Amino acid sequence: MKTRDQHNAPASDDDVVAGRVRIFDTSLRDGEQAPGFSMDRRAKLRMAQQLEALGVDVLEAGFPQASPDDFAAVAQIAGALQATTVCALARCQDGDIDSAARALEAARHSRIHLFLSTSPLHREHKLGMSKAQVLDTAVHAIERARGLCHEVEFSAEDALRTEPDFLVEVFSAAVAAGASTLNAPDTVGYTTPTEIVELFEYLRRHVVGAERVVFSSHCHDDLGMAVANSLAAVGAGARQVECTINGIGERAGNAALEEVVMALKVRAPHFGVDTRIDTRQLYPTSRLLAELTGQAVPRNKAIVGANAFAHESGIHQHGMLKHRGTYEIMRPQDVGIAETSLVMGKHSGRAALRQRLQALGHRPDDAALDEIFGRFKALADHGRELHDEDLDALALGHDPHA
Numbered sequence: 001m002k003t004r005d006q007h008n009a010p011a012s013d014d015d016v017v018a019g020r021v022r023i024f025d026t027s028l029r030d031g032e033q034a035p036g037f038s039m040d041r042r043a044k045l046r047m048a049q050q051l052e053a054l055g056v057d058v059l060e061a062g063f064p065q066a067s068p069d070d071f072a073a074v075a076q077i078a079g080a081l082q083a084t085t086v087c088a089l090a091r092c093q094d095g096d097i098d099s100a101a102r103a104l105e106a107a108r109h110s111r112i113h114l115f116l117s118t119s120p121l122h123r124e125h126k127l128g129m130s131k132a133q134v135l136d137t138a139v140h141a142i143e144r145a146r147g148l149c150h151e152v153e154f155s156a157e158d159a160l161r162t163e164p165d166f167l168v169e170v171f172s173a174a175v176a177a178g179a180s181t182l183n184a185p186d187t188v189g190y191t192t193p194t195e196i197v198e199l200f201e202y203l204r205r206h207v208v209g210a211e212r213v214v215f216s217s218h219c220h221d222d223l224g225m226a227v228a229n230s231l232a233a234v235g236a237g238a239r240q241v242e243c244t245i246n247g248i249g250e251r252a253g254n255a256a257l258e259e260v261v262m263a264l265k266v267r268a269p270h271f272g273v274d275t276r277i278d279t280r281q282l283y284p285t286s287r288l289l290a291e292l293t294g295q296a297v298p299r300n301k302a303i304v305g306a307n308a309f310a311h312e313s314g315i316h317q318h319g320m321l322k323h324r325g326t327y328e329i330m331r332p333q334d335v336g337i338a339e340t341s342l343v344m345g346k347h348s349g350r351a352a353l354r355q356r357l358q359a360l361g362h363r364p365d366d367a368a369l370d371e372i373f374g375r376f377k378a379l380a381d382h383g384r385e386l387h388d389e390d391l392d393a394l395a396l397g398h399d400p401h402a
């Protein structure tokens with residue numbers, strides 16, 4: 001097994017400046033863990049290459065101890081990526097740590113992500129461990145992992161339901177043992193933006209060695225607040241956000257990467273931080289994941305859903321034809337979508353119909369437009385979207401459905 005010194009690129013957190021948030025993608029681990037989203041080795045590798053093109057800083061490739069196939073997938077991804085830190089998940093157990101390290105051997109930048117529950121509920125009912133045992137277990141695991149990869153992340157599972165003073169104790173011990181990223185997961189999606197701000201501010205004030213490490217958020221979406229909570233954590237000093245493409249993940253999912261990234265970009269003056277994501281790759285990445293998993297993206301999904309840049313109502317279409325800023329706060333091209341679509345349906349108005357007919361080469365005068373509009377509404381009232389070929393037929397005086 002390689003030791004840290006034998007890897008070809010040394011670990012470095014020096015590039016983490018106050019104004020940049022690292023994007024840690026866990027689509028291939030937490031996302032893939034959810035029912036309906038499992039991917040085979042080839043699919044995971046294809047997805048990992050696309051995530052590298054997207055520009056994620058850290059890619060969690062899997063949980064090597066979970067299965068031989070997951071081990072092989074992590075090893076293959078570790079050997080294939082160039083610029084992205086490849087991360088493998090491990091429980092605080094020697095076997096897990098050693099197999100994560102072996103799977104990461106070929107990585108140019110490797111990270112072992114250790115996790116251990118810290119909340120009273122998990123300590124008592126899941127681990128059967130005292131506080132002291134949790135502390136010792138975490139420290140031993142971090143010390144072991146530290147020599148086997150470039151960097152170690154420690155996650156206090158169920159952090160948001162952990163006593164804050166115990167969390168400070170565990171995190172301070174984790175820093176002393178060699179962890180460079182401290183992750184406070186909202187494992188069950190229970191927290192609120194106000195609460196997570198309080199916790200991150202408290203941790204940054206009290207953890208010994210806080211200034212040497214990166215604090216990270218990892219929010220689940222059980223109450224639909226994963227993205228809001230992640231952004232709140234960034235406002236309180238988190239400089240890594242763990243998230244997934246299309247928000248896939250355990251139960252209701254994880255914070256959606258595309259939403260976090262575009263919120264930070266569109267509201268840059270508000271947040272004052274940036275990411276290294278090439279946002280034009282967001283839509284292609286979302287489509288690729290949908291294709292590889294066979295799980296469609298909901299039409300109304302923010303940023304990447306089919307309706308995200310589509311307008312059907314006459315009032316909105318009229319506004320968009322005058323100035324796109326009336327009903328869009330970002331350009332579709334910025335997320336990799338070719339253009340805004342004005343969908344021709346029963347809510348559409350004359351202005352959009354005229355514009356679309358003109359784009360198709362028709363030049364109806366006002367009277368002809370009135371007549372076409374009447375027939376268009378009669379058809380669209382049946383709830384159907386009318387496509388260009390339907391509009392061509394209407395303009396030529398034919399019934400497209402005859």
Ligand code: KIV
Nearest residue numbers: 115155157158185187
């Ligand atoms: O949700 C969670 O707590 C996790 C940890 C393994 C980080 O996914």
Ligand code: ZN
Nearest residue numbers: 030187218250
């Ligand atoms: Zn999780």
